[in-house]
Amino acid sequence: MKKALIIGINNYPTVPLRGCINDALSLASILETHGDGSPNFSIKTEIDTKTKAELKSMIVELFSGNSDTALLYFSGHGFLNEIGGYIVTPDHKRYDEGISMDEILILANQSKTKDKIIILDCCHSGALGSPNFAGGSSQLQEGVTILTASRDDEPSMEINGHGVFTSLLLDALQGGASDLRGHISPGGVYAYIDQALGPWEQRPVFKTNVTRFTSLRTVNPQVPLETLRKIIEYFPTPQQEYKLDPSYEYTNSEEVEHTVIEPLAKPENVSVFKHLQKFVSVGLIVPVDVEHMYFAAMNSKSCRLTALGYHYWRLVKDKRI
Numbered sequence: 001m002k003k004a005l006i007i008g009i010n011n012y013p014t015v016p017l018r019g020c021i022n023d024a025l026s027l028a029s030i031l032e033t034h035g036d037g038s039p040n041f042s043i044k045t046e047i048d049t050k051t052k053a054e055l056k057s058m059i060v061e062l063f064s065g066n067s068d069t070a071l072l073y074f075s076g077h078g079f080l081n082e083i084g085g086y087i088v089t090p091d092h093k094r095y096d097e098g099i100s101m102d103e104i105l106i107l108a109n110q111s112k113t114k115d116k117i118i119i120l121d122c123c124h125s126g127a128l129g130s131p132n133f134a135g136g137s138s139q140l141q142e143g144v145t146i147l148t149a150s151r152d153d154e155p156s157m158e159i160n161g162h163g164v165f166t167s168l169l170l171d172a173l174q175g176g177a178s179d180l181r182g183h184i185s186p187g188g189v190y191a192y193i194d195q196a197l198g199p200w201e202q203r204p205v206f207k208t209n210v211t212r213f214t215s216l217r218t219v220n221p222q223v224p225l226e227t228l229r230k231i232i233e234y235f236p237t238p239q240q241e242y243k244l245d246p247s248y249e250y251t252n253s254e255e256v257e258h259t260v261i262e263p264l265a266k267p268e269n270v271s272v273f274k275h276l277q278k279f280v281s282v283g284l285i286v287p288v289d290v291e292h293m294y295f296a297a298m299n300s301k302s303c304r305l306t307a308l309g310y311h312y313w314r315l316v317k318d319k320r321i
Helices: 020-031 052-062 101-110 164-176 186-196 267-281 293-298 307-317
Strands: 002-008 042-047 069-075 078-080 085-093 096-100 115-121 144-148 205-209 285-287 302-305
Touching (some): 002 020, 002 052, 020 042, 020 069, 052 069, 052 085, 052 096, 052 101, 096 101, 101 115, 101 144, 115 164, 144 186, 164 186, 267 285, 267 293, 285 293, 293 302
Parallel strands (some): 002 042, 115 144
Antiparallel strands (some): 078 085, 085 096, 144 205, 285 302
């Protein structure tokens, strides 16, 4: 069982925001299902929650119980003082700005839920789990993952009706951060966002203490799994090259008006070649001594596994895919 509390607050009495509700609704829509439409997270979306008490009770409820995964997402104002960081609620007052990030981490650390994921898109969000403040809570218990839009001393920017961070988060969850099997992990999401934000922009923060793989969402794999499993059939050992000849190239046929080369295209070899070309497109194999697979076939060259290809070869060989 997977549950998520998605919070977006625009309506602050002093400094209102514009993109936080859009962020929350868009994220809820994506996380609710996997790429194939099957159920993913059970979502509770809270928009413009008015009080600190309301919000805190929802967070306590999220981390109660012993579900498989509990995910907290917040888009709104963040605040930092000499004590630590806070997610700000509309009823904020001086020295009572909202919910302490330390309190949120304590709730996650104490939760019996197997995987606890906290994603914050607010200014100073990197203060969550930071040891930089007096008495601040920084230890992450097993199963806790934190992903924040910025470091503790940085703002979190909005553009075109969305937070910059959340725009990248949405792209990542729609498939930009998936592995070849279609799984999207928190680490993959961070890598995707980290690469998209330059050194002069806000810097995302990723902290985790996990001992197992956690998938936030799955999408259609880049290579169909039944095709990917054939990699050990085509390459019985990872060092072995796959020998090609003109019979693998479907255009090498008398039906096509050009000079053909013996042996002519064979349907069974053309089918294998399509798989190999798919492997090339995702970096699993490369042609040897030529630039393109077409020339490898027409010149009777070969192809071989890349380092990434060997990684997936080993996963298939060990029956992990």
